[in-house]
Amino acid sequence: MRIQIQLRIVGDDSSVISEGEILHLDKGDDRLEVVGLAFDEAKAILAGIQGGVVTAQAASFLARQRSCDLCGSLLLSKGPGQTQFRTALGTIALSSPRFHCCACRSGEARTFSPLNLLLTERIAPELLYLETRWASLVSYGMTAALLKDVLPIGGTADASTVRRHLHKVAGRHDADLSDEQPGGLGAGEDQPLPQGSVIVGIDGGYVRNWHDKKRNFEVMVGKSMAADRDDCCFGLVRSQDEQPKRRFRNVLGSQGLPVTQPVTMLTDGGDSVRALAGELSLGAVTMLDWFHIAMKLTGLKQYAKGLAHHNPVEALALQHRLERIQWRLWHGDGDEALIRAQALAADVAALITAYPGLKRLIKAVAGLATYIANNAAAIVNYSERWRNGERISTAFVESTVNLVVSRRFAKKQQMQWSKVGAHRLLQTRTKTLDGTLRDLFTRWYPGMAVNDNQVPDFARAA
Known part of the structure; x- marks a missing residue:
């Protein structure tokens, strides 16, 4: 079986601009594997069609540029030239002549390549x-x-x-x-959603540094969620983005929200994440993620179990005081929780016991007090939010960090960036x-x- 594939390109006036054979195939019909076009044959056909179409379009454009658009005079050619244009269906070699500028265009370049006006990128x-x-x-x-x-x-x-x-x-x-102008809705359109209707979670991840292979650097990832709007995520390396606020405005704009939209930002309380949250939106309510609070308290309770083998009375007292601190934090009483945490840190530092993990316990309790002090303004009434069905955890953004960072930056393969x-x-x-x-x-x-x-x-x- 002989197959001929031809391409005919016709102009607006029905005249034939170009015509020719693209591909000539001899195909059998007696085996399963020869039925239909092979993948390479299909790609050759597509490349041939693409070459004919692009060449015809370039020739048509050049023909319109042959005369001066001011006085209509025919432009003189300086000489032939060639260029290449990369497309998804092949790289096309094109004729790209240079023309002399018309005398009526005094003060402009003496020659120019018209095809550069069309192919602004290659x-x-x-x-x-x-x-x-x-x-x-x-x-x-x-x-x-x-x-x-x-x-x-x-x-x-x-x-x-x-x-x-x-x-x-x-x-x-x-x-x-x-x-860009700040994204979002224009004046007179929908009013901002109520405070709390837009939740933005921010968290950090680490990737290996190409220039300092023994160190990692932090990447920041966030996710914005609003009722009846598509979720939108964003990411950045803090040292490479001098104005992260503009990026966050773009995120709100892509969700159809005004830049003045009140938002609630959930963070893990880390210094870098907390600083970024403050820069993204000055009017945002920053809220400390409950999951990270609970994790710190859980770690301290594990120390208390270890202490119980050496000093059961002190261990029981430690567990009770941690539960009271947790209750205060759960109900949004950050000031009282801080007072109790600082007092606990002082008492633990004064303990005299044979418990081998005492130094680590002292450091962990002091770290809890510092953590609460640094994030006192972001501690809210988690109990009330929980009863109202509102978010109190950044679990949704942690999964986003895994999707955005871990799966592409290949932490398990130790890729460097x-x-x-x-x-x-x-x-x-x-x-x-x-x-x-x-x-x-x-x-x-x-x-x-x-x-x-x-x-x-x-x-x-x-």
Whole structure:
């Protein structure tokens, strides 16, 4: 069986712009494996169609640029030239002549390349989007291998190219944030939701430092949740983001909320997380996560069990006092809890016992008092919130940290990152997981076709 595939491109006036054979195939019909097009044959057909379409579009554009748009004079050609345009269906070599500027355009450049006005970038937005999307989900090397397997792009994709393009997208997004008007609803539209209706959880994770391989650095991840709105997550490396407030405004805007929206921020009480929460929204109510309070108290109760083997009376008293501190914290009485914690720290420091873990116990009790003091303003009535069905834990953002950081930055594989590289990957990964990366590209390139914006199930799984 002989198969010929031809491409005919017709202009608006029904005239044939170009016509030619794309591919010639000789196919058998006597074996299962030869039925239909092979994958390489399909890619060759797509590449041939793409080459014909792009070449015809470039030639049509050049023909319109051949005359001066002011006086209509025919422009003189300085000479031929060539350029390449990378698309998702192959790299296309194009003729790119240079023209002399018309004499009526005094003071401008003497020559110019018209095709540069069309091809402002040498990579098609669709390919840039695919590279960024998949590199946000899996490694740069796997992304390059995947795209080469399914697209007719040959050897033009490699891990370094994919990484460079992702950094380009993230850098452009960061630059846009500094120039954008604050996101959200305009004047006269819906009023902000009530305080507490928008919950923002912030937590930190650690990745290995490429430049100082024995150390880790912290990445910050947050998740914003509002009633009847899509959840939105964000991430950053603090040293690489001088104005995190603008990023948070963008998050609220993507949820259709005004920048003045009152929010409740849940944190684990760590210094870096607490500082970031204060910068993101000046009017936010910061709330200390109950889970981390409970974990600290649980650790101290374990010390009390160890102390019971050496001094049962003191151990029983310690357990009772910890329960009273916990009760005070649960009901939002941070001041009294702090007084009791400081008194407990002083008494434990004065203990005389053979318990081998005494030094660690003294340090842990003192740490509890410091923790309560540092976060006194963020301690709320957890009992009341619990009865009202309101959130008191950052468990939802901890799962987000696992999804955003652990699954891509491969902590178990001990992958190493630069701070710039980690920060930029966080921007595209969070947008990919939110399903808003395509929206970003269609804002930059309005002519991009609307496409399925779903994230693969394996990427969404917690």
